[in-house]
Amino acid sequence: MSSLDLIGKDHLCLLVDPAWRRDWESALEQTRDALSYPVALLAIVDGDGADATPEDNLWFERRGVDASGAVLIRPDGHLVWRTRSLPADPAPSLREVFKHLSQAFN
Secondary structure, rough: OOOOHHHOOOOEEEEEEEEHHHHHHHHHHHHHHOOOOEEEEEEEEEOOOOOOOOOOOOOOHHHHOOOOOEEOOOOOEEEEEEOOOOOOOOHHHHHHHHHHHHHHHH
16 A cells, blocks of 8 residues: 555645654644634554554655654655654744645635
């Protein structure tokens, strides 16, 4: 299965490592009001708590971030935003991204 197959046509996807899932979920909860477009969080990596498991060990290299980082993908499969690692306070970073996206969607 391609990572593109995981991306829904009616929402953005925030792809994260399962070990950092709770941190990113918390940041999303704090920013839900900043974007009227839905965002799904998907944890991708080998191990417990993963929504999908890559076929090889190149996932981190391909997404260009470390284990705590995240990648935001549009419904059409295009990369919207990426952060190399989890910011000390990720909610303001997501809020800024969502602010720009909301302007683009309107």
